[in-house]
Amino acid sequence: MRSVRTLATAAAVGAMILTFGGCGSSDDNKSSNGGATFTPPDLPMKKSLGKGEGAVSILAWAGYAEKEWVTPFEKATGCKATVKYFNTSDDAVNLIKSGDYDVVSASGDASLRMIAAGSVEPVNTDLVPNYKDVYPFLKDRPWNSVNGQMYGIPHGYGANLLMWNKKDVNPAPTDWSVVFGPDAAKYKGKVTAYDSPIYIADAALYLMNTKPDLKIKDPYALDQKQLDAAVALLKEQKKNVGEYWSDYAKEQSAFETGDTVVGTTWQVIASAVDPKKADVEAILPDSGSTGWSDTWMVATKSKHKNCAYLWMNDIISPKANAAVAQYFGESPSNPKACEFAAKGFCDTYHAGDAAYAAKIHYWNTPTAACLDGRKNVKCTDYQQWTQAWTEVKG
Incomplete structure (x- = not known):
């Protein structure tokens, strides 16, 4: 891990507190998976994947888009990547609104804010082939889906x-x-x-x-x-x-x-x-x-959505997911990543251990509308x- 995550700062958070109602709980320890249940903005979901636009602008936590796996992605897809790292979830929430970025890595304290603001759009997981391999306990969760619709691709957790x-x-x-x-x-x-x-x-x-x-x-x-x-x-x-x-x-x-x-x-x-x-x-x-589970999400204003989807698929491919998980210090989201990780890494980080993961109350954004359904x-x-x-x- 080369740069640590820090959560929202007091200066910027006030303007971005969610006011939507009826969200699902982040505490799924004893219940089945299920996303939040508020009504998000009505935004279209990408129906098919076309040729890459030749560029993609990535907004990410430090350590999530390093040249070791970005360069192979560029060579394989023809999508030249520009990367901007943010320091806090509030930074990410603000920056993704600008229209300057195509895809963002969002922690649970930011993802629902982005969805509620219409800054990110529903994700068609059928266009992300590697999604099928993602651990089931990371899918359709309160911080990455709404009413059963995924809004992103699980990246890693801890x-x-x-x-x-x-x-x-x-x-x-x-x-x-x-x-x-x-x-x-x-x-x-x-x-x-x-x-x-x-x-x-x-x-x-x-x-x-x-x-x-x-x-x-x-x-x-x-x-x-x-x-x-x-x-x-x-x-x-x-x-x-x-x-x-x-x-x-x-x-x-x-x-x-x-x-x-x-x-x-x-x-x-x-x-x-x-x-x-x-x-x-x-x-x-x-x-x-407590803990975190981060999600890659597509910006509503993205100018390069094909490349954004190609990036989301690549970053959870076994080799890339292993590289980023080891660099950052968290469990990968794709079990096949463990084939490429250093010996013992996935055991140390309890990758794929559903019972272990069930003990984690993943970060979520506290809101005036009670997340426990009250x-x-x-x-x-x-x-x-x-x-x-x-x-x-x-």
């Missing part, structure tokens, strides 16, 4: 893990109570947490499992009382947090120096920690975790989460 230094943290933790419960005080000043408003969902997930009276069903669907409870928990946690992280290299360094001994991490960080400096272990607790209450939106996170950080 979980936010619990990591600790085995020398300093005893006994070995099995759930998030080590960072959210009373035990966290034992590691005061050496607990770490992800620095983003979306981390509120981690606190909400903990409360969902430990405070049933709050009746949280989806960590991204919080009414005011539920949000207040999550914020109170985060403020209590802050007493033990030594550093909030958003830079993967900084968290790696903090574990290696001993400044941090326990907290949220990604598999790519756990794998990067020098075992000579820190003996760490990372798990996805049985109680679940109709008789107003939920808090991402702007309120951003304000709350500022309050937590002090």
Whole structure:
């Protein structure tokens, strides 16, 4: 992983909060797959694939469109690629409206905003031959489809893990109570947490499992009382947090120096920690975790839709999908990618492990219309989460 993802910044998020109603829950752990259920703009879907236009403009997270797999794509299709990397999901939501880009990699906290704004159009998966090989548990999900219609092609996914230094943290933790419960005080000043408003969902997930009276069903669907409870928990946690992280290299360094001994991490960080400096272990607790699943989507204003479709098919082809998954540090979406990945990579990242993936509550955009389907209450939106996170950080 060469550049880390960071989620929405407070400056831009206010204007882009969704107000649509009746969205499906992102919490599909115990239910079948199913997309969101609001009414999106009526946009046409591409019916057939023609000859490539000779160019494609790619808007992506850093590390998703590197020359190692972009160059072979250009040679194979004749579509010359220009790539722009964005730093936050809000950047992506804004930039895709411009008409300057053909295809975008969207995280779950951005995809529904793009769909609701009419910035991206329905995707004809029949025109993406490699789509048939994508893991079924990534298809028709609340962040990439609406009313059973796919709006993108799954790219890769990952979980936010619990990591600790085995020398300093005893006994070995099995759930998030080590960072959210009373035990966290034992590691005061050496607990770490992800620095983003979306981390509120981690606190909400903990409360969902430990405070049933709050009746949280989806960590991204919080009414005011539920949000207040999550914020109170985060403020209590802050007493033990030594550093909030958003830079993967900084968290790696903090574990290696001993400044941090326990907290949220990604598999790519756990794998990067020098075992000579820190003996760490990372798990996805049985109680679940938050995480991400990214989607390639076609811009409504795209001038090169044939090449956009060719790109989506290529990036999930076995060889390219393996390359990008290893570079970025996540599981590929195509199981055939594991044939081209380094030995042990797919095992380390639990690629294709449906039971493992079912524990992940994938990032989604909090909206005033409750994502858990409640109709008789107003939920808090991402702007309120951003304000709350500022309050937590002090």
